[in-house]
Amino acid sequence: MDTGTEREKELAARAAAALIEDGMTVGLGTGSTVAHFVSALAARDLELRCVATSPATETVARDLGLRLEPFGAYSKLARLDIAVDGADQVARGGWVVKGGGGAHTREKIVAAAAERFVVIVSSDKLVDEIAPPIPLELLAFGVVTTVDRLGSTQLRDAQTTPDGGVLADWIGSVDDPAELAALLAATPGVVEHGLFPPDLVSEVLVGRGGEVERIEPS
Ligand code: 5RP
Numbered sequence: 436m437d438t439g440t441e442r443e444k445e446l447a448a449r450a451a452a453a454l455i456e457d458g459m460t461v462g463l464g465t466g467s468t469v470a471h472f473v474s475a476l477a478a479r480d481l482e483l484r485c486v487a488t489s490p491a492t493e494t495v496a497r498d499l500g501l502r503l504e505p506f507g508a509y510s511k512l513a514r515l516d517i518a519v520d521g522a523d524q525v526a527r528g529g530w531v532v533k534g535g536g537g538a539h540t541r542e543k544i545v546a547a548a549a550e551r552f553v554v555i556v557s558s559d560k561l562v563d564e565i566a567p568p569i570p571l572e573l574l575a576f577g578v579v580t581t582v583d584r585l586g587s588t589q590l591r592d593a594q595t596t597p598d599g600g601v602l603a604d605w606i607g608s609v610d611d612p613a614e615l616a617a618l619l620a621a622t623p624g625v626v627e628h629g630l631f632p633p634d635l636v637s638e639v640l641v642g643r644g645g646e647v648e649r650i651e652p653s
Contacts, residue, residue: 441467443557443642444521448472450640450647451519451555457481460504460512462545463496464520465489465538468555472519477501486515488541490597506545518549522631523570524562525554525641529633529652530612534570537593537602540627543635551637558643565612568604570629571619575601581624600626 448471455461455476463473465488473492476483477499486506487493497503504512520542524532531554533539546552571588573581578601582588587607595601605628609615612630619628633652641648 440557440559443559443644444468444555445471445475446642446645446647447555447557447640449475450642451553452476452479454519454551454553455479455481455483455517457483459483459516460514461485462515462518462520462549462552463487463492463501464518464542464545465492465536466521468521468557469519470495472555473499473501484512486510486512486545488520488545489536489538513548515545515549517551517553518545519553519555520546522554522556522560522639523629524565525556525560525639525650526562526565526612527650529636529639529650530565531631531636531639532565532569532629533631534572534629537570537572537591537596539570539629540572540596540598540600543627543631546631546635552635554636554639556639556641558641558648561641565609565630567606567609569609569615569619571603571605572596572598572600572626572628573603574624574626575599577624581622585619585622585625598626
C-alpha cells in the first residue's frame with residue numbers, strides 16, 4: 436500500500452474521530468479507512484454506543500474496547516447520531532460509490548439511520564464522474580435470472596454476505612447515477628446497490644497531502 440495514501444486515510448479518519456462527542460450513538464463503516472477511524476475513536480476513550488456494518492469492523496472495534504450494540508430485531512436503536520464510512524469513489528457533485536468490501540447494504544442502512552453521515556477518503560478516491568464497477572448485493576434466490584435481467588453484471592468470486600446475499604458488480608456504463616440507481620433499485624432480486632446519493636451524505640473529509648479537505652455535497 437502506498438504510504439501517502441495510507442497517511443491520507445489516517446488524516447481523514449482522525450478528523451472524523453474528532454467530530455464524535457461523549458454519549459453519541461455511532462455507526463461504524465467497513466474497510467481500511469474505517470479501521471483508522473475505529474483506532475482513533477477508541478483512543479479518545481468516550482462513552483459511546485456503536486453499531487458495526489460488518490463482522491470485521493465489529494471484531495476490531497470490540498477488541499479496542501468500543502461498546503457495540505445489536506442492530507437487528509432486538510435493537511433499541513432506530514436512529515444514530517452519526518455514521519462514518521469510507522468509499523470507493525466520491526464525485527464532486529456528491530454521489531458516492533461504496534461496496535468494494537461488499538458491505539454496502541448494511542452500510543446504506545446505517546448511513547440512512549444517522550443524523551449525520553460522514554465519508555472519509557484519501558484523495559485518490561475523488562473522481563470527476565462516477566464509473567463502473569458499481570457493487571451490488573443480490574438475493575441468492577433467482578440470482579441467475581436477476582443477473583440476466585440486469586445485463587452488464589458480473590458475479591464476484593466472493594463469499595456471500597453475512598445476510599446471505601450474493602455479491603456482484605454492475606459493469607455497464609454510468610451516464611447518470613440517479614437513473615442507474617433507480618433502475619437497479621427497481622430490479623427484482625437486487626437487495627441493494629452501492630450508489631449513495633448526495634442527499635444521504637452530510638460531508639466528505641478528504642485527506643490530501645498533510646491536510647484534510649471538507650466537501651459538502653450540493
Ligand atoms: C466496504 C466499503 C468501503 O468503505 C470501501 O470499499 C472503501 O474501502 P477502503 O477504506 O479500504 O478503501 O464500501 O463495503
